[in-house]
Every structure is written in structure tokens, then in C-alpha cells.
Amino acid sequence: MTPKRIIIDTDPGVDDALTFLLALASPEIQLEACTTTQGNVTVDKATRNALATLEFLNASHIPVAKGCTLPMVGPLLASDHVHGASGLGNTNLPNPTTKPVPQHAIDYLIERFLAEPGEISLFAIGPLSNIALAIRKEPRFASAVKEMVIMGGAIREGGNITAQAEFNIYADPHAAHIVFHSGIPITLIPLDVTNKCMLYAKDVKRLQKTNSPISQFIDDATAVYLEFTKEKTGIDGCALHDPLTLATIIASELLTLEGRYVDVDISGGISMGKTFADFYRTAGKPANMKVALDVRGEEFVELFLERMETK
Amino acid sequence: MTPKRIIIDTDPGIDDSLAILLALASPEVQLEGLTVVHGNSSTEQGVTNALSVLELAKVSHIPVAHGCDLPLVQPSLLAPETHGNKGLGYANLSEPQSRPIVQKGSDFLIEQIMSNPGEITLVAIGPLTNVALAIRQEPRIVEAIKELFIMGGAIRHEGNTTPLAEFNTYVDPHAAHIVYHSGMPITLTPLDVTYQCILLADDVERIKQVESDIPSFIEETTRFYMEFHDEYQGIQGCVINDPLTLALTFAPELCDYEEHYIDVDISGGVSMGKTFADFYKMTGKSANMKVALGVRPRDFIDLFVERMQNLSRSVSSGE
Numbered sequence: 001m002t003p004k005r006i007i008i009d010t011d012p013g014v015d016d017a018l019t020f021l022l023a024l025a026s027p028e029i030q031l032e033a034c035t036t037t038q039g040n041v042t043v044d045k046a047t048r049n050a051l052a053t054l055e056f057l058n059a060s061h062i063p064v065a066k067g068c069t070l071p072m073v074g075p076l077l078a079s080d081h082v083h084g085a086s087g088l089g090n091t092n093l094p095n096p097t098t099k100p101v102p103q104h105a106i107d108y109l110i111e112r113f114l115a116e117p118g119e120i121s122l123f124a125i126g127p128l129s130n131i132a133l134a135i136r137k138e139p140r141f142a143s144a145v146k147e148m149v150i151m152g153g154a155i156r157e158g159g160n161i162t163a164q165a166e167f168n169i170y171a172d173p174h175a176a177h178i179v180f181h182s183g184i185p186i187t188l189i190p191l192d193v194t195n196k197c198m199l200y201a202k203d204v205k206r207l208q209k210t211n212s213p214i215s216q217f218i219d220d221a222t223a224v225y226l227e228f229t230k231e232k233t234g235i236d237g238c239a240l241h242d243p244l245t246l247a248t249i250i251a252s253e254l255l256t257l258e259g260r261y262v263d264v265d266i267s268g269g270i271s272m273g274k275t276f277a278d279f280y281r282t283a284g285k286p287a288n289m290k291v292a293l294d295v296r297g298e299e300f301v302e303l304f305l306e307r308m309e310t311k
Numbered sequence: 312m313t314p315k316r317i318i319i320d321t322d323p324g325i326d327d328s329l330a331i332l333l334a335l336a337s338p339e340v341q342l343e344g345l346t347v348v349h350g351n352s353s354t355e356q357g358v359t360n361a362l363s364v365l366e367l368a369k370v371s372h373i374p375v376a377h378g379c380d381l382p383l384v385q386p387s388l389l390a391p392e393t394h395g396n397k398g399l400g401y402a403n404l405s406e407p408q409s410r411p412i413v414q415k416g417s418d419f420l421i422e423q424i425m426s427n428p429g430e431i432t433l434v435a436i437g438p439l440t441n442v443a444l445a446i447r448q449e450p451r452i453v454e455a456i457k458e459l460f461i462m463g464g465a466i467r468h469e470g471n472t473t474p475l476a477e478f479n480t481y482v483d484p485h486a487a488h489i490v491y492h493s494g495m496p497i498t499l500t501p502l503d504v505t506y507q508c509i510l511l512a513d514d515v516e517r518i519k520q521v522e523s524d525i526p527s528f529i530e531e532t533t534r535f536y537m538e539f540h541d542e543y544q545g546i547q548g549c550v551i552n553d554p555l556t557l558a559l560t561f562a563p564e565l566c567d568y569e570e571h572y573i574d575v576d577i578s579g580g581v582s583m584g585k586t587f588a589d590f591y592k593m594t595g596k597s598a599n600m601k602v603a604l605g606v607r608p609r610d611f612i613d614l615f616v617e618r619m620q621n622l623s624r625s626v627s628s629g630e
Contacts, residue, residue, distance in 0.1 A: 156467035158590030163574070164582075233591070263474070269578020271475075271585055279469035280544055 003030040004121060004249050007112060009067070009105070011039030011126030012049040014083050014225045015242040017091075019125055020053050021214065022243045022304060025311040028250050031059070032120060033112065035105035037067045039126035039171050041078050041087035046126075049087050051096035056217065060098045067105030067130040071172035077161075084224040091220040105130045110138045117144035124179075125151045125242040127168050132175035135182045142182045149245045152176065153190035153262070153275030155291060165273030166191050169264055173273040176264045186289035188262060189245050190275065193255065196297030197244050200237035201226055203305055210309050218308065240304060247300055256294035259287035314341040315457075315560055316430050318423060320378070320416070321553070322350030322437030323360040325394050325536045330436055330553035331361070332525065333615060335368045336622035339561035343423060343431070344374040346416035350437040350482055351390045352398030354380045357437075360398050362407035367528060369626055371409045378416020378441040382483035390478060393539050400535025402528050417445040421452055428455040432560055435490075436462040436553040438479050443486035446493050453494050462556035463487065464501040464573070464586030466602060471544075473584065477502050480575055481584030487575045497600035498559060499573065501586065504566055504606040505552035512537065512548065514612055518619045523627035529619060554615055559603065562614065567605030570598035 006029060010016045023031045034054070036046040047066040054062050070076055084090060101108060109130060113120060122145050124131055131148075134141045152168040153176075159165040169176045180186070204222055207215040225238040247254055260277040277291055317340045321327045334342045345365075347357040354377060361375045381387055394400060412419065420441060424431045433456060435442050442459070445452055463479040464487075470476040480487045491497070515533055519526040536549040558565055571588040588602060 158588065159593060160591065161593065163572075163589035163591075163593045164585075164587050261474075263581065265580055265582045267578050267580020267582065269576055269580050269582065270574065271576045271578065271580065271582030271587070274475070274582055274585070274587075276475050276582070277469070278474040280471065280474070282470065282472065283474055 001028070003028055005030045005032050005119060006121045006123050007033045007035065009035045009037060009122065009124045009126060009130050010050060011037050011041060011046045012053060013040035013087055013126070014089050014221045015240060016040065016125055017049065017053045017088055017221055018218070018240065019242040019246065020057065021311065022246050022307060024057050024059055025307040026246065026250050029246065031062055033063045033065065035065045035067050035109055035130055037105070037126045037130050038069055038071065038076055038078065039168065040083045043067060043069050045087045047100055048096065051098050051100065052093040055096050055098060056093050064100045065103055065105040065108035066100045068133065071127060071129055072132060072174045074172065077171045082225060082228050089221040089224040091217055106133045106137060109134045110141055113141060113144040114138065118146050121146045122148045123245050124148060125245055127171035128175035128179045129172045132178035135178055142184045145184050147185040147187065149187045149189060149248050151189045151194065151242050151245050153188055155190050155192050155275060155277050155293065157190065157192040157195060160191060162273065164271050166275065169275050170273030173264050173266045177266050180262060180264060180288060187248055187257065188289050188291040190291065193292045193295040194239050194241040194244050196295050197240040197300050198235065198237040198297065199240050199301055203301065207305060207308055214308060214311050240301065243304060244295070244300060251300060251303055254296045254300050255292045257290040257292055260289065260291050261285040261287050262289050262291055314339055315432050316341050316343050316427065317432045317434055317560060318344050318346065318420065320346045320348060320433060320435040320437060320441050321361065322348050322352060322357050323364060324351035324357065324398055324437065325400050325532045326551045326553040327351065327436055328360065328364045328399060328532060329529065329551055330557040331364050332368060332622060333554045333557050333618060335370060336618035337561055342373055344376065344419060346376045346378045346419055346441050348378045348416065348437045348441045349380055349382070349387060350479065351394040353389060354378060356398050358411050359407060362409050362411065363404035366407050366409065367404060367524060368622065375411045376414050376416040376419035377411045379444060382438060382440055383443060383485045385483060388482050395535050400532040402531040404528065416441040417448060420445040421449040424452045424455045425449065429457055431456060432458045432460065434460045434557055434560060436556055438483040439486035439490045440483045443489035446489055456495055459495045459497045460500065460556050460560055461497060462500045462505065462552050464499055466501050466503050466586060466588050466604065468501065468503040468506055471502060475582050476584030477586065480586050484575050484577045484584040488577050491573060491575060491599060499600050499602040500556040500559060501602060504603045505555050506550050507606050507608045508551055508555050508611050509546060509548040510551045510612060514616050517616050521620050521623040523623040525619065525623040525626060551615065555611055558611060558614060565607055565611045566603035568601045569604055570601050572596040572598055573600050573602060
């Protein structure tokens with residue numbers, strides 16, 4: 001089987017880094033490049049973290065392009081309290097020796113996708129600023145993307161940044177609005193499913209038995225995140241939000257997908273950034289994406305752990 | 312046990328009329344009056360329907376007050392496609408002989424609640440215009456009311472009017488906003504639980520085993536409602552939202568509840584009228600109501616069917 005070629009647009013971020021780990025541990029996936037954006041951390045930190053993590057994983061050959069500093073319209077919203085001041089929890093990776101490619105992420109995305117239309121899939125696990133601007137800058141971009149998987153939104157589930165909104169979408173709702181309505185074939189992975197994929201402290205401990213640099217990295221990376229969720233929810237675990245996007249390739253049978261018209265509130269009121277699905281077709285619009293509404297979460301976490309143990 | 316004294320604020324409405332009948336069929340509650348509001352039908356039509364349903368059950372002495380004709384801010388939105396042009400589906404009740412009382416709905420609410428402090432339970436099963444107006448006109452009703460049960464909102468469940476919003480709340484979101492933040496002790500019954508309570512054609516057949524005007528009415532009114540549910544939502548049977556809310560006043564064990572901070576979007580955007588719960592305490596605000604999020608649907612439907620049979624028997628035997 002030819003591995004699936006993907007580019008990840010990312011704001012590392014603890015669970016972003018875990019996504020790199022899982023992608024590189026999965027023979028079904030060929031990670032072609034990363035583009036960075038503001039989100040969990042500033043774009044400078046995100047870029048540094050992407051380069052440092054790839055270098056740590058002996059994957060410095062994978063190009064990294066630095067993207068947008070700011071959301072399209074709203075203010076910058078970095079979340080140090082979740083991901084630690086560095087963005088990678090308590091990890092202490094050395095500064096990367098590699099540099100990002102000279103191009104801006106928007107141009108890099110356009111160049112890569114237009115060079116091989118329909119060949120590469122785009123995984124967006126941060127706010128959607130880079131993708132939205134690529135769509136607006138190059139009208140042919142949308143049709144050149146084979147498919148897109150987005151970690152974002154909360155359909156029936158409560159939000160994780162406001163009562164209703166999920167972080168990635170809330171951090172740039174206008175960009176999400178552009179992407180959702182772009183015509184790109186989208187699979188959305190919302191909190192409804194990611195919150196069912198909990199990596200518990202005991203799982204991190206289990207990985208420690210392999211006594212590898214990877215298991216140490218995961219322990220350090222998740223420490224702050226685990227502390228945050230324990231304090232916030234009383235649960236001794238953290239959700240594998242971003243890594244779950246890769247389940248669409250390596251374990252799609254675990255996900256229950258429905259074709260729906262999905263939109264995002266950009267009205268600026270109390271529901272700003274709320275992602276919703278038109279289940280009863282009251283909006284009268286055709287489905288614009290597939291949305292994951294259920295997952296066999298424990299099986300996904302087990303798969304994640306197994307791949308980390310063999311990496 | 313002394314029955315609980317209740318007033319129903321209502322926009323009858325197919326499921327409203329079933330809620331009124333359920334109140335009359337339930338010895339645990341004593342129906343003290345109906346206040347009518349716009350919503351499923353115009354207020355005028357709703358008043359006629361309320362009076363007709365009371366006459367059907369031979370309880371014309373129960374007062375009916377004409378309430379607000381329009382939402383506080385939004386334009387009028389009625390639901391003839393759901394409830395029929397006259398609000399009661401295919402039922403054709405005779406013109407009522409009785410008349411509404413002179414008092415406006417909100418005045419009746421204020422008077423009844425203030426003169427019986429701690430005694431009156433209000434069951435609001437339409438848009439909240441009358442209730443909001445009463446709160447603003449006489450803030451002391453917040454303390455004087457015993458409890459407020461609301462049929463409204465869609466928390467995790469999808470809306471039935473927009474993708475996000477439930478009908479009663481969408482029709483007058485500003486009124487809902489006033490009521491939610493009033494400090495009244497509220498129990499909310501959202502679509503999350505009502506959409507699990509589906510009255511099937513078979514259930515209506517069970518009610519019809521008793522021969523009287525009431526089962527015929529229930530059959531005619533729900534047949535239209537079932538056609539709507541089939542055509543618009545692919546549901547076989549009909550969702551009886553309002554009777555569930557009424558039942559919770561005396562059978563709270565039918566549902567499971569959580570306490571949450573709940574708010575409604577009044578920003579005018581695509582989420583207008585969306586009712587949401589702050590499950591993960593992102594707002595830092597304390598709970599302002601109890602919300603039903605789990606339900607035992609067949610227990611409720613069986614209770615409803617049995618009580619409709621009992622009411623039909625007792626009304627036709629003149630008890």
C-alpha cells in the first residue's frame with residue numbers, strides 16, 4: 001500500500017507534537033511538510049517547536065514553513081496555561097539547528113498543492129488562518145487539495161474556550177467560515193469525539209516502561225496538560241485532540257462520520273465561534289463536510305500507545 | 312396530599328392542548344388558570360383553543376387570560392405548518408361558549424402569584440413573553456413564585472426551528488433572556504429530553520379504546536402532528552414536548568437533571584435563540600437553573616396514555 005501523503009498545518013502545542021509522533025510512527029502515512037500558525041502558542045514558538053520536535057524525531061528533512069502571526073480578524077489568543085510557556089509542556093528540546101523554508105506558509109501551501117493537484121491531503125490541527133488565506137489568494141487552491149481533515153469545533157459537546165466554542169475555531173472563526181464554505185472535501189474531528197480519546201496518567205506511565213526518549217518526551221510534554229485538565233475537570237488525563245485526525249487514515253473504522261451542513265457563528269455575539277450541524281436541514285443547504293460524531297475512543301488510545309511503544 | 316397549584320402559560324398548540332388535558336387528568340395538580348401567548352398560533356386563536364379544550368373536558372370554570380400578541384423585540388413567528396392553521400391539527404372543536412377573563416395574561420400571573428406567595432407553580436410551555444413582561448412589571452413575583460417549569464431550548468440536541476434554536480426560545484429570545492436571569496427557581500425541559508418522548512399511532516389507539524370525545528380529539532389533533540414529524544424530521548409518531556414538562560411538576564423521577572449556568576443567544580446572528588449550558592464552567596458563572604438531560608420515555612408515554620384514558624372515562628361518565 002502506498003502511504004498517504006499529508007501536510008500538517010499546526011500550532012505545536014502538546015497534542016500537535018503527539019500528532020507528529022503518531023504520523024512518523026505510522027507506515028500508512030508519509031508526512032511531506034508542516035506549516036505553522038498562531039494558536040496554542042505564537043507562530044514563532046510554533047515554528048521553533050515544529051522544527052525542534054522534527055529534529056528530535058530524526059525527521060529534519062521534513063520542511064517547515066512559517067505562517068500567520070495573527071488571526072484574520074480577532075485578537076491573538078495563545079494558551080500558555082494549557083500547553084506550558086514553551087508550548088510543549090515541560091519538555092526541554094534543544095533549539096533546532098534547522099530553519100524554516102523561506103516561503104510564507106500560505107505560499108508554500110499553494111505551491112505544494114498546485115504542483116500536484118489531488119495528490120496530497122491537508123491536516124489542519126490549529127486555527128485555520130493559513131488555509132483560509134491560501135484559498136483567498138489562489139482560487140485554484142481549494143480544488144487542488146485532495147481532502148482536508150480538521151481538528152475543530154464542538155457540535156453537541158460543550159466548548160473548551162467558551163461555553164459553546166472549541167479553541168481552534170474560536171481562535172479564528174472567520175478563517176473557519178472561509179474553509180468550511182470553500183468546497184474542499186472536509187472531515188471534521190470535533191470535541192464530541194476527541195474528548196472520548198483520553199490519555200490518562202497511567203497510560204503515560206505505561207509508556208515509561210519502554211524507557212525511550214519518546215516516552216520521556218511524552219511524559220514531559222503532557223505533564224502541564226495533565227495538570228491543567230485535572231485542575232479544570234478533575235480527570236487525570238488529557239484528550240488526544242489532534243492525533244485523532246490521523247485515525248481517518250490509520251483506523252477510520254473507529255470513527256462514525258455523518259455528512260452534514262456545518263457552519264460557524266461569526267456574528268460576534270455570545271455564540272461567536274460556535275460550530276453547529278444542521279441535523280434537521282432547517283437551513284436547507286447541502287452537506288459541506290463529513291463530521292465525526294462518535295468514536296471508539298479507548299481503541300484509538302490503545303493504538304496510539306502501541307505505536308509509541310514500537311517507535 | 313394537597314395538590315400542587317399550577318398555572319399554565321401556553322400557546323395551544325397541539326402538544327399544549329395535550330398538556331392541559333394531562334393537568335386535568337392528574338390529581339397531583341390543581342389547574343388554577345391558563346394564560347395564553349402567541350407562538351404556535353396567534354394569541355387570539357390560542358385563547359379560542361384553550362377555551363375549547365377546557366369545554367371539551369367540561370371545566371369551563373377555569374379562567375383563561377389573553378396574553379401578549381407579539382414577541383418583545385422580534386417579529387411575530389407562528390407555526391401553522393406544525394400545528395395547522397387553527398393550531399389544533401385536524402381537530403375541529405366547536406366554538407367555545409365561554410370567554411377569556413378581562414385581565415391580561417401578565418396581570419393574571421402577577422395577581423395570582425403575589426396573592427399566593429410560595430404557592431403557585433408556573434408551567435410555561437410557549438414563548439416566554441408573558442412571563443418576562445410580568446417579571447419586569449412586578450419583580451417581586453421572582454420571590455413569590457414557587458417554581459417555574461419551562462418547555463424550551465435545545466442544549467446538545469439540534470434545534471427544531473434553526474439548526475441551533477428551539478421554537479419557543481427562538482420566537483422570543485429576549486423574553487427567555489429575562490426569565491433565565493431573573494433568579495426564579497427554574498426547571499428547563501429542552502428538546503434533549505422531549506425528542507425522546509414520541510407518542511406513536513399505537514399509543515393513540517390505546518387511548519381510543521375508551522370511547523368519548525377526548526380520545527377522538529387526541530386522534531385528530533395528533534394525526535396532523537404526526538404527518539408534520541414524518542415530513543420534516545423523519546420521525547414516526549409525534550414528539551409531545553409540553554406534556555412532559557407538565558408531568559415533571561408531579562413526577563420529577565421521569566427525568567435526570569443537572570444544574571448549569573444556561574444562557575440564550577440574543578446577538579442576532581446565526582445562533583440567535585440558541586440555548587446553551589456552560590458544561591465546563593468556561594463563563595465562571597454559577598448555575599441558574601436545573602435542566603433535564605435524561606428521560607425514561609416509555610414510562611412517561613405510558614403515564615400519559617393511562618391518564619388520558621382515565622380522564623376520558625371520568626369526563627364522559629360526568630364525574
